[in-house]
Amino acid sequence: MIILGSNGFIGNNLLNDLGGIGITKENYAGQDCDVLINANGNSRKLLPETDPLTDFDLTVRNTMKSIMDFHFNIYIYVSSCEVYGDLSLKENTKEETNIDIFNVSRYGLSKYLAECIVKKYCKKWIILRLNGPIGPNMKKGPVYDISKGDHLWISAESKLQLIHTSYISKFIRFLLNKNITNETINLTGNRQVSLRQVMQTLKKDVDSPKHPLVIHNINIDKANTFMPILSSMESVWLCPKSRLCPIRPFCTKSNLLAPKVPILP
Numbered sequence: 001m002i003i004l005g006s007n008g009f010i011g012n013n014l015l016n017d018l019g020g021i022g023i024t025k026e027n028y029a030g031q032d033c034d035v036l037i038n039a040n041g042n043s044r045k046l047l048p049e050t051d052p053l054t055d056f057d058l059t060v061r062n063t064m065k066s067i068m069d070f071h072f073n074i075y076i077y078v079s080s081c082e083v084y085g086d087l088s089l090k091e092n093t094k095e096e097t098n099i100d101i102f103n104v105s106r107y108g109l110s111k112y113l114a115e116c117i118v119k120k121y122c123k124k125w126i127i128l129r130l131n132g133p134i135g136p137n138m139k140k141g142p143v144y145d146i147s148k149g150d151h152l153w154i155s156a157e158s159k160l161q162l163i164h165t166s167y168i169s170k171f172i173r174f175l176l177n178k179n180i181t182n183e184t185i186n187l188t189g190n191r192q193v194s195l196r197q198v199m200q201t202l203k204k205d206v207d208s209p210k211h212p213l214v215i216h217n218i219n220i221d222k223a224n225t226f227m228p229i230l231s232s233m234e235s236v237w238l239c240p241k242s243r244l245c246p247i248r249p250f251c252t253k254s255n256l257l258a259p260k261v262p263i264l265p
Contacts (some may be wrong), residue, residue: 002033004066005040010078010151010165014039030069037076038066041114047080048106055110063114067121074181075122076172079115081131081186081218082108088215095129095184095222098189115184124181128168131218134235135165142195143236145206152195159192161216164235174227186220189232192229201236220256227249 005011006022014037015022021033041059042048059162067075084093085104099112118125127229134143143162145152192215199205223229230238 001035001037002031002072003037003039004068005038008039008043008132009135009138010133010168011037011039012137013165014169014172016136017166018173022232028069030071032071034072035074035076036066036070036072037078037172038063038118039078040066041078042107042110045105045107048110052106055106056113060113060117061112064117064121066072066261074124074126074176075118076126077115077118079127079129080108081129081188083112083115083129084108084218088130088217090217090219093186093217093219095186095219116121126172126175126181127184128172129184130163130168131186131216132160132162132232133165133168134162134239143198146195146202146204148197149204149206151206154195154208155210156199156206156208156211157215158193158212158214158231159194160214161189161192161218161220162232162235163188164230164238166238167230167235171223171227178226180226183222185223185226186218187223187229188216188220189235190216190220190224190229191231191233192216193232197233198236201233238239 001018001020002023003011003015003018003020004023006015007024008083011022040062042055080104081087081093083099084097085100085108086092101109101112104112115127118127134141138144142154142160168187197210197237220229223236
């Protein structure tokens, strides 16, 4: 197994959980493998607004290059639910939804173009559309901001879906063990959690604006047919089990065993 982008947040956690060979720009060289996981590409949502060419190179061109440079049996592309545009409507975020490229962000468009390349050029592939990953070594995002006591950039009443990186690894391992390929799957937390709840759980009260109010209601019915998906709050509870996770000091053992904050339906 080879993991591209193994020095990034997702890639590094996949490498620690799944093992294999980590590839970064420092040791990039094409080679043979059974499974190639592409966790590379641009992760900065604002980059395509200011430098679309660099975003295209990092996400789309690098995906094509990896397909040409490596010899593999299965190609797993780590994508994003941003391909849907509006994440607040469950009926609009099914995997079979036709993507309207005129109503997605530039960031989401680049991810979708990379997906198309994977489907076109790879015989066996898996596309995982992630949303709200949290876990060891995270360096950005609202959960990270809360853990560090920094102010939020979105309303504390925002209701998000979160997924722990260890569960992403577990999900990939399950798909590979069952020889499941040629599937596009949304992978994020089951049920929403408000940032207000996260603050209560971490015992951190940080400043937040009233707007924007962000609501996630992403359809994960397909993922649930493969294996039960953790709730977003369960992913928050998982973080303290990792010594490297920045929110670990703010959760108690009791928080891991039983919910202290009601979970939204």
